Amino acid sequence: MDLIRHLSDYAVPAIFVVILGVAVLKKVKAYDVFVEGAKDGIDTIIKIIPSLVGLLVAVGVFKASGAMDSLILLLRPITDLLGMPPQVAPLALLRPISGSASFAFVTEIIKSFGPDSYAGRVAATMMGSTETIFYTLAVYYGSVGIKNIRYTLIAAIMADIISVIASVWACQFIFG
């Protein structure tokens, strides 16, 4: 396990070295391009603010009212079976439906339990390892007018379920 944890120490520096190395070989004006790209980052964040305000308020209200506790209690049998922290369970339901809503939810969990808590890590892993299925299918199939998507949704949801299970398992395995 230590080996894998050390590997994650090297991951980020290695990505830097490879990207900058290729840039040097290809004689790219790395700094200029970097600044240009970093502006995209600002755009992305600014675009997130309105939806995050809306969704964090909804999650905040849902939580403060005690409704979240009831939902967690309801999902308890499934989460216990998987070894998932019960507070993370609603995220597994939300993630395929909405990217921004699940980001708001992960933010909530990390704020309440801390980024290095078990629940915080599982939530972050789940968020990072899956995509918003319904949005992706709508955009891509919509762009060419496909009406009958056949087994796409079933296969995507099967992959999503595995990713939820694997997120819990990987966090237990590496940090447990």
Next chain:
Amino acid sequence: MLNYIWIGLLMIGFTFGIVNGRLDDVTKAAMDSSQTAVTVCIGLLGVMCLWTGLMKIAEKSGLIRIIGRAVRPVLRFLFPEIPKEHPALGAIVMNLVANFLGLGNAATPLGIKAMKELQSINKDKKTATNAMCMFLVLNTAAIQLVPANIIALRTSEGSKKPAEIIICIWIASVCATIMGIIAAKMLSAVWKKDN
């Protein structure tokens, strides 16, 4: 769909708040949360810019194309129906690599281009082909090299090692991708075009 979820969360929240006698808490949570949203976004700004900047370098230096060429043989296995040298293959590779590098802005137009190319070799324009199903399953299970917003969020909340979960994310998304490929391949064998 999100409209209903959003309204649902709020309505259920206020109803539970009344029933549980917690309306004060609910009101306070609503106000605090909106403030939190802005604080979170400001906290994300730096790390987000760092990654989008770095990934732009990868894009400009041709690193996307280099990785793209390397993974082409794999695509022959995943998309046997696409004729060799068809432009659809190139667009699919570029989209998947852009997704892999977390270039959301570049990935979507490339993905739509790939879909248009796939549609041009589709006989029934209303029904998805096996290649389209596989392509979208890969997209929804996509492996991302640097999950920038998650690392940024962990950084802004004071994690000791923000990038630590990267390995967990890789493991989980590789499992999802393998499952997706198996599911798509198997379902394509049993799911006839007309149902």
